[in-house]
Every structure is written in structure tokens, then in C-alpha cells.
Amino acid sequence: MPDLSRAVNIGDLRLAAKKRLPRAIFDFFDGGAEDEIALRDNRAAWERVRLKPRVLRDVSKIDMSCEILGGPSKMPLVVAPTGGIGIGWPGADVAIASAAAQYGIPYTLSTTSTATIEAVAEANGGGRRWFQLYILYDRDFTDKLMQRAWAAGYEALVITVDLPVGGKRERDSHNRFTQPFRPGLGQVLEAFTKPDWALRILANGGLPTLENLRGFDHKKSESLQSISSSVGQNLDSAFDYTGLKRLRDLWKGKLLVKGVARADDAARIVELGADGIWVSNHGGRQLDSARATLDTLPEIVGAAGGKVPVLLDGGVRRGSDMIKARALGAQAVCAGRPTLYGASAGGELGALRALAILADELHRSMQLCGTRTIGEIDPSLVEK
Numbered sequence: 001m002p003d004l005s006r007a008v009n010i011g012d013l014r015l016a017a018k019k020r021l022p023r024a025i026f027d028f029f030d031g032g033a034e035d036e037i038a039l040r041d042n043r044a045a046w047e048r049v050r051l052k053p054r055v056l057r058d059v060s061k062i063d064m065s066c067e068i069l070g071g072p073s074k075m076p077l078v079v080a081p082t083g084g085i086g087i088g089w090p091g092a093d094v095a096i097a098s099a100a101a102q103y104g105i106p107y108t109l110s111t112t113s114t115a116t117i118e119a120v121a122e123a124n125g126g127g128r129r130w131f132q133l134y135i136l137y138d139r140d141f142t143d144k145l146m147q148r149a150w151a152a153g154y155e156a157l158v159i160t161v162d163l164p165v166g167g168k169r170e171r172d173s174h175n176r177f178t179q180p181f182r183p184g185l186g187q188v189l190e191a192f193t194k195p196d197w198a199l200r201i202l203a204n205g206g207l208p209t210l211e212n213l214r215g216f217d218h219k220k221s222e223s224l225q226s227i228s229s230s231v232g233q234n235l236d237s238a239f240d241y242t243g244l245k246r247l248r249d250l251w252k253g254k255l256l257v258k259g260v261a262r263a264d265d266a267a268r269i270v271e272l273g274a275d276g277i278w279v280s281n282h283g284g285r286q287l288d289s290a291r292a293t294l295d296t297l298p299e300i301v302g303a304a305g306g307k308v309p310v311l312l313d314g315g316v317r318r319g320s321d322m323i324k325a326r327a328l329g330a331q332a333v334c335a336g337r338p339t340l341y342g343a344s345a346g347g348e349l350g351a352l353r354a355l356a357i358l359a360d361e362l363h364r365s366m367q368l369c370g371t372r373t374i375g376e377i378d379p380s381l382v383e384k
Contacts, residue, residue: 004346004353010317010338013354016345017088020197022190024175025087029340031171032284038292039284042315045292049324050383054370062366064359066374068332069156069254069276069309071128074104075362076322076374077355080313080336081132081158083210086114088197088344090204094123095348096339101127103355108132108158108334111145114208121152130156132258133247134163135239141216142236146251148212157251158278159244162259164237167286241272248273256311261296263303270307276331277304279312283336294328301329319361323369326377 002016018026032039064075079100085092093115100107106128109120121129131149136142146157171177176184191198201207216234236243248255257269258278266277279300281290293314301310309331315321316335325333335358342354371377 002345004342004350007345007353007357009357010341010354013338013341013345013350013357016350017341020194020345021088022187022194022197024172024177024187025197026344027171027175028084028169028177029082029088029337029344031169032288033167033169033286034288036284037288038281038286038290041292042281042284042294043317044315045294046315046318046321046324048384049294049328051320051323051365051369052381052383053368054381057370057372059367059370059372061372062363063373064362064366066332068106068311069256071106071155072104073106073128073332075359076326076330076332077105077358077362078130078311078332078334079105079107079339080334081108081110081113082336082340083110083112084114085340085343086208087201088340089347089350090200090208091115091347092340092343092351093120095343096351097124097127097129098348099339099343099351099355101125102352103359105355106130106156109149109154111212112210114211116211117145117148117154118152119211121154129154130158130254130256132158132160134160135236135243136216136234137236138216139236143250145212146247150252154253156254156256156275157247158256158258159247160258160282161239161244162261162280162282162286163235164239165235166233167282167288169285241268244269244274245272260300261290261293263299266300266303266310267305270304274308276308277310278334279310279314279330280334281314283314294325297325297328297330319358319363320365322358322362323365323371323377324382326374327379327382329379 007013066076093113097107097120101124108130110132111134131154254275256276256278257274259280260266260277279293293312304310311332312330313334316333322333338354339351342350
């Protein structure tokens with residue numbers, strides 16, 4: 001395992017994960033849909049925004065704490081949901097949940113995690129935790145997932161609405177990657193070139209399963225077009241505003257809707273009683289050529305009209321991204337791949353390193369921008 005203390009940015013953690021993992025697994029984590037235009041543009045949008053720093057301010061003391069969805073956070077960052085990640089490092093879901101709690105930021109567990117709702121809640125301890133919900137075609141099974149999350153102390157439900165069908169993820173198709181992963185001969189041989197990965201997987205009883213979907217009657221498909229989007233085959237493509245209203249009525253806690261990309265949808269979702277809007281294009285993994293989330297953010301903020309907070313994900317790799325997002329109206333950014341790269345490279349220590357990098361960059365950028373508190377970040381700090 002590499003010395004992750006030498007990783008100076010999220011890109012270094014990505015490279016460490018790439019070196020450690022078999023290609024099919026790294027590509028599953030790293031890749032996007034089709035030509036990966038949306039994947040690249042998500043990051044490029046952050047790079048197009050320029051900062052206009054204030055000078056001659058006393059920035060000897062910096063306070064990065066803020067409110068996210070009505071509760072405290074030590075910085076404007078939420079760990080976004082990432083599915084199937086135990087295949088990269090055994091117990092990766094638990095590792096990231098623990099790291100988030102140590103850093104005092106909200107953590108979001110994926111429906112397709114490789115650890116149970118309850119095990120992750122235990123690892124997260126007194127931390128703030130949210131549960132991301134895919135709408136499965138089996139409505140009763142979906143409702144039971146919600147009930148388990150509420151019983152385990154998940155304060156918010158994050159309903160993902162941009163996945164009526166799985167995106168065409170061509171890296172996965174080329175690698176013949178399926179969920180659950182059943183490696184072919186070439187992939188088995190490659191595992192011998194990744195001994196740290198292979199030995200850890202073997203020591204933990206082999207490849208993990210999607211623990212929260214145990215007992216679910218999966219639909220089967222062997223076509224190349226759907227081989228990389230097996231989760232999408234099990235979703236309810238008929239889910240609509242009526243279904244969302246039903247879940248709003250059932251869930252007792254805070255409810256966010258993730259995958260929003262249009263102002264008119266955002267306004268209607270707010271009317272239905274959502275507590276927050278999560279701007280997302282699924283990390284570029286669904287509809288290719290979808291607009292970059294940061295480009296979409298201002299109009300979604302306008303549609304929300306200050307009634308509910310707006311969060312966004314997609315391409316977050318730097319602490320300064322939190323400043324840009326706040327200046328453009330977001331309450332916080334959500335990031336999945338940074339801690340995923342870290343955990344894939346080094347388990348909990350890697351996830352902690354990812355959060356340490358982002359926290360340090362935010363602190364430094366706030367000083368350089370002349371902002372002592374998150375509340376001092378305003379639209380005058382950015383230029384698009």
C-alpha cells in the first residue's frame with residue numbers, strides 16, 4: 001500500500017487507486033457514460049470560474065463551519081453516495097462513514113452499498129448520516145429500506161430521480177463488468193498483478209455483495225448494452241411526481257431530491273414538500289452531454305427561491321470548489337469520488353486523507369480570498 005501521507009491532492013489519490021485496483025474495477029469507479037462529455041465538463045465547469053480575492057483582511061483565524069440542511073457541519077461538504085465500493089477495498093462504506101464522522105460532515109450511504117444500513121450507522125456513530133434511495137420496481141422492498149434507514153438514525157432521505165434506466169457506461173461494457181462482479185479469465189490473471197487488492201479481497205471472504213439488496217428479486221439481462229447498468233434494470237422507470245409525493249408523506253425526516261437539472265423541475269419539487277434540492281447529473285454516469293452541474297446551479301437556486309437549500313455534486317476535487325459553490329448560491333457541495341479514491345487506495349486512512357486535503361485547501365483558499373467565515377462568501381468573490 002502506498003504512503004498516502006505523500007498525496008498532496010485528490011488527483012494523487014486517484015492515481016494511487018488506479019495503481020492498486022484491477023482495471024475493470026477502477027474504470028467502474030472512475031468512468032462515465034458514452035463519450036464521457038458530462039464527466040469531463042463537470043470538472044471543467046469548476047475550472048472556468050475565477051475567484052476575485054479580497055485583500056487587507058485579518059484572516060489569522062478561519063471558521064469553516066456552516067449549516068447544512070438544518071444541522072451543523074464543520075465545512076460545506078457532504079460525502080455523496082457511491083455504490084459497490086467494497087469491491088475496491090473491503091469495508092470501504094464503513095471506512096468512509098467513519099471518516100466523515102471524524103471530520104464532522106454529513107455522510108450519504110448508497111442503496112447499493114456493500115455494507116448494511118445498520119453496520120454503516122454503527123461506524124458513523126454520532127455523525128450525521130443520510131440514506132440515498134433508488135426507486136426499485138418492488139415498492140414494498142423500497143419502503144422497507146426507508147424503514148430500516150429511519151430506525152438506524154439516518155436523518156435525511158436522498159431520493160435519486162435521474163436513473164429511470166441505467167446509463168450506457170462503455171468502459172464497463174468493454175471490460176465486461178457486471179454487478180455482482182464475476183471476473184473472467186483475463187481479469188483473474190490481472191488480479192495477480194494487483195496483489196494487495198487480491199489478498200485483501202481473499203482475506204475478507206471474496207468479492208462482496210450489495211448487502212441492502214439481499215432478498216431482492218433482481219431482473220436478469222445478459223445483453224452487452226445492459227451488462228454495465230445492471231442496477232438500472234431493477235428501477236421503477238414509471239416513478240413520477242405522484243410517487244415522490246407518496247414517499248414525502250411516508251418519510252418522517254428531511255427529504256432531498258437528487259438528480260435535478262432544470263429550474264421547472266426544481267420549483268415543482270419544492271412545492272411537493274422537499275426539504276432540499278440536490279443538483280446532479282450522476283457524476284456524468286447517466287446522460288452524456290448533460291449540462292455541467294455548476295453551470296446549472298444558478299437557475300436552480302433561483303427556482304428554489306430561498307425556500308430550501310440547494311446542494312450540488314459533480315467534479316468536486318478542490319477545497320476552493322466549496323467557495324465557488326457557496327458564492328453561486330449552493331449551501332454545500334457533495335463529493336463521492338474523492339473519498340472513494342482515498343478508500344480504494346488505503347481504506348479509512350485513505351478516506352481521511354481525502355478529507356484532510358479538501359479541508360486544508362478550503363482553509364487556505366478562504367485565507368487567500370479574505371473570507372474569515374463561510375458566511376462571508378458571497379457572489380462578489382466569483383466571476384464566470
